[in-house]
Amino acid sequence: MVKTYSYADSQDVAEALARYIIQIQNKTLNHSDKFKIAISGGSLGKVLQKGLIQSPELAKQVKWHQWEVYFSDERLVKLDHPDSNYGLFNQLVLQALPSSAPRPNVVTIKEALVNETGSTDEEIAKDYEQRLPRDGLEVVGLDLVLLGCGPDGHTCSLFPGHDLLKENEKLIVYIADSPKPPPRRITFTFPYLKKSKNIAFVAEGAGKAPVLKQIFGEEKSGLPCELVNELGVPVSWFVNDAAIDDVDVIASKF
Numbered sequence: 001m002v003k004t005y006s007y008a009d010s011q012d013v014a015e016a017l018a019r020y021i022i023q024i025q026n027k028t029l030n031h032s033d034k035f036k037i038a039i040s041g042g043s044l045g046k047v048l049q050k051g052l053i054q055s056p057e058l059a060k061q062v063k064w065h066q067w068e069v070y071f072s073d074e075r076l077v078k079l080d081h082p083d084s085n086y087g088l089f090n091q092l093v094l095q096a097l098p099s100s101a102p103r104p105n106v107v108t109i110k111e112a113l114v115n116e117t118g119s120t121d122e123e124i125a126k127d128y129e130q131r132l133p134r135d136g137l138e139v140v141g142l143d144l145v146l147l148g149c150g151p152d153g154h155t156c157s158l159f160p161g162h163d164l165l166k167e168n169e170k171l172i173v174y175i176a177d178s179p180k181p182p183p184r185r186i187t188f189t190f191p192y193l194k195k196s197k198n199i200a201f202v203a204e205g206a207g208k209a210p211v212l213k214q215i216f217g218e219e220k221s222g223l224p225c226e227l228v229n230e231l232g233v234p235v236s237w238f239v240n241d242a243a244i245d246d247v248d249v250i251a252s253k254f
């Protein structure tokens, strides 16, 4: 269920990820009128910009008007704040679309609840969970979830050793003590990630080599990224060669 792809440079990674996204988009739109996808923050934004906006042959295949975009995690700041994952996606992708291009439907956190006296981060998480796609009363998984891999092995805002890794019921939860600033966030949980039809990770650069060695090594790392690999969801990893520094340990898996 875990496929791994490595490419020499970042442009190759970006184009390979874009081709994969378009493949899942087209397969989904054969039986649905909406392509439901989750975006992460961090380094993923630039990869999407390179593959889905700046690569003309691929850009013309993206059916943005049928996209329904969610966020696998979000920082609890205003949407135009430099720390906002929506803000990054808006800046790198949405604002780069031709003005005539139809826009996707983007499901952001309810900005009015952020820093409003009387509302709590738990309410923001519950509100976002209420807006996840449903089939009747049941919340359904997304067609594709795009995840990053932090140098500590975190993904979404699920951090190593955090109690949130034990959440087995809620689909969206809040964290008030993220070890990576800013501290206040909401995040997909493993129960929600497990509902996904497809998951893809992107990890690039020498800085990710040590954690990839742990995630794909012989020993169980218990890191959030490795726990996602074990959910039983089809997972694809897109990395560049700089992120694979130990041929013995993981290159055989790429």
Ligand SMILES: O=C1O[C@H](COP(=O)(O)O)[C@@H](O)[C@H](O)[C@H]1O
Pocket: 040, 041, 042, 043, 044, 073, 074, 085, 147, 148, 149, 150, 151, 154, 155, 156, 157, 180
């Ligand atoms: O804080 C976060 O970090 C992760 C990983 O970011 P990366 O730059 O190392 O790829 C990101 O996926 C997540 O959305 C973000 O909130």
